[in-house]
Amino acid sequence: MHVIALSSWRKCFILSVSLIMVVCSIFAQSSADSLARAKRNKEMGERAAVTEIYIPVPPVVTPGKTDAEPPSDALILFDGKNLDLWRAEGPDSTKAAGWKVHDNIVTVDKKAKGIMTRQRFQDYQMHLEFRIPENIAGSGQARGNSGVFLACISDSGSDVGYELQILDNYNNTTYVNGQVGSIYKQGVPLVNPSRKPGEWQNYEIVWQAPRFKADGTLNSPGQVTVFLNGVLVQNDYHLIGGTEYIGFPHYTKHGPAPIKLQAHGDASEPISFRNIWLRPL
Amino acid sequence: MHVIALSSWRKCFILSVSLIMVVCSIFAQSSADSLARAKRNKEMGERAAVTEIYIPVPPVVTPGKTDAEPPSDALILFDGKNLDLWRAEGPDSTKAAGWKVHDNIVTVDKKAKGIMTRQRFQDYQMHLEFRIPENIAGSGQARGNSGVFLACISDSGSDVGYELQILDNYNNTTYVNGQVGSIYKQGVPLVNPSRKPGEWQNYEIVWQAPRFKADGTLNSPGQVTVFLNGVLVQNDYHLIGGTEYIGFPHYTKHGPAPIKLQAHGDASEPISFRNIWLRPL
Amino acid sequence: MHVIALSSWRKCFILSVSLIMVVCSIFAQSSADSLARAKRNKEMGERAAVTEIYIPVPPVVTPGKTDAEPPSDALILFDGKNLDLWRAEGPDSTKAAGWKVHDNIVTVDKKAKGIMTRQRFQDYQMHLEFRIPENIAGSGQARGNSGVFLACISDSGSDVGYELQILDNYNNTTYVNGQVGSIYKQGVPLVNPSRKPGEWQNYEIVWQAPRFKADGTLNSPGQVTVFLNGVLVQNDYHLIGGTEYIGFPHYTKHGPAPIKLQAHGDASEPISFRNIWLRPL
């Protein structure tokens, strides 16, 4: 009996131990699995961490409510009120910009020549809106001609530098390296997304100024990406020099430079600008 | 008398002739000037014409009413109605995209994996809007994580290719080459223009796919320019290879490839997309 | 006593154990140090391994005995024996090259026009030697004028393509974008390392052909690095189009193309070539 009892106890014990072992082994297995997985994850994490970069941290910028509105780090060059940050083209750098601000916009005064920023810039993202007048006349280059000199490298503000062309090419043709969206007489625009005269159009520009060595030779070229009315027209175009009316473009050493809006001498009605801001890069 | 008369006539004649000569000479002078000027202008025009380009003519594109709206030459990948141009990530290329379209937007379904375009692309300009949910939780990489694979080069749609990161980095830090606007584990964004969770954000992307030689080596790298909420975050970044979670990026030859939106495995609430279009370049 | 004895034994034991412990602890310390160092090294090795790349393995090439001699993977275009790999410029692609091979060199025959490779190439490293004759006469562009068309994209072999200029500019001036080492009428050479007429000169060229999209627009520009007589004259110059005698350079879509050596029409004595080889890249 007691043998039986013993035997019973023994059976009970063996069973219990077996059960415990089975349960434990299951847990152990699962635990080993999870340990192995955890170890693998840890190792992967360590290997992944090797290619993480933590500094410097990109600055926080508050974007505009729309893409047309200036982000928090933008310099507002013209918001419809005045041209205080601009001066008239010409040798006298103190002369006020001669264009008329009205209705929160500014209209070119061809007799008053171009206007240029008082500040000098190098690389920047710029937003700018322009409008060809509804009553525009003329054809070819003589129809709403103006331009943005991304850098105006003549002290007197003459047309020396790198010009992003403005022109009315809505049903108006000209040489393609001179139409709106072109880097004048260099970069033909990818497409022609012109709006009708009378409608506001907008340029989004990313400009990287050329850099020069101490001896005046080029280190890196001017580079520009441009969207006209939200459509890509220049995709990281590398300029081969200044934009020349006659002759082959070439570079001449310069540093940071003003931005200029052109008053072109053609007889067509003057265009208008509004909402100009930039973010130095 | 008649002599006097003659003399008178003579004087009269001489005077007349003199007058005529003076007048003529003035006209002649002016005419010579204007001829010289005309000649000079003509010569300048001829010299200027040498650097004009006339063909091919850039195609005319009608821009959207706003920059967010698709131009006339855009392919609309998602306009709020359906995901017909997308399929589910995975080896079965016929499987429909598993995310739910509702309220003119689409929300990630993490269990249904990512979605990828049925078409393959090479170079393009793309517009895309996304929204981190207002109730987002988590931190670091586990907060609103998703991504745009600019080219997904795995046939089964796994995370192989070139990823433009999506993440909630509004008051949330992580490794900077993994924050929103980064080319994942390569290009650190220039700035952090994140909007608050719950607000729609937009990417404007210009992607140029890498090109390869017949022997599989690289001919030209992937290049990308990106604006987040109208603010430049990648300025013609040249990728050095695919975006790798672990290890050093390298290139593997491929051709045109689908675009993929990622369903990331983290536990945070899923993000939503809307208004996706691209223009092949 | 036995207590003493015990005590002695005990002391002995304690002393021994202490000694052993000290020694062990020293060893242990050192062992722990070395283990820690080994562990650190192992960890560093593992982290370092993350950025190692193992495939594909760059092909083994046996270099020439001197840099002027062709490496094992070079295609020898002219080794002084014959012009079998070349044909005459002109519409008849079967016409043999008309220049005279003599004394292990080949001399231009201006009446027989230029010569071009029968094979077409895209990207390559090229070595080429040329000699202006000692009795050269003339000035400006009319003195030893020839050129290497890095890609001759006209089927008839006319001067359409991308020309690396050859000219005698040893004490002879011309427009600088047309002197030896220039990309004709585009890239001005950095310096003028001309040798005297009568001496052999050598070009080391790295040419990457432009690539085009299906619609004919440019994907990536032609790029060239050139050494003249061991001196860098073009440092990764990006061409903006074909090299034009008149007008602004522009690109026209093409594929792999022959290389052409020019027979220039000026009256000066003809130049000679020798030792021309290239390695497709």
Added chain:
Amino acid sequence: MHVIALSSWRKCFILSVSLIMVVCSIFAQSSADSLARAKRNKEMGERAAVTEIYIPVPPVVTPGKTDAEPPSDALILFDGKNLDLWRAEGPDSTKAAGWKVHDNIVTVDKKAKGIMTRQRFQDYQMHLEFRIPENIAGSGQARGNSGVFLACISDSGSDVGYELQILDNYNNTTYVNGQVGSIYKQGVPLVNPSRKPGEWQNYEIVWQAPRFKADGTLNSPGQVTVFLNGVLVQNDYHLIGGTEYIGFPHYTKHGPAPIKLQAHGDASEPISFRNIWLRPL
């Protein structure tokens, strides 16, 4: 009679005049042709002249007798005589270079650490020769390991900067972004043109240093073209940052910097250098 006579004279006169007229008209025709041609040539010349550039004139440089010999504008960093233009790596910038010059060459002394130029450089063309010793032993990275830091940007000369790898890869493999001709742990060389241990090998290097903005961010990346034994191994490679043993490369702002030759800590026999010169660009 005299009428006849007159008539005769008249005939004679008419005949003469006719003859003269015929002759003249022939000449006139030819003259008109040649005038037209001359005019056309003049016009073409004028149009061609528009794209000629005359200034600045590239400096004249006298090349070396062979490409391995320094041109007239080169700075000779080591010509076999002494290491006067070099100093020992380490915080003490006045400490002389510790390597032994012998037999017109210099051999690495691993205990004396690396050597770096006393002058700082930015962009340059460099020629450099090195020799793996004939009795080299070891494998992988532990076989003839050294390197050229194209710019060593740590003041104390530690291994921070941009390293062009030197290693014996003649029948010795390692990770391919760490073999000879690699930009260490970045740019895999195009091919492996190694010479046998015991033979002199030569690097031709064109280095353009990265440039930075005032705020420390990158303006233009480091760019490098390298020939090993006359064979192109790096074709305008754009570095993504410093060459890191562990972790992802990134840029840290710096200006002109010394060039450093590395004394690597592996146990293999030291390598030797000779004939080092550069031309600032």
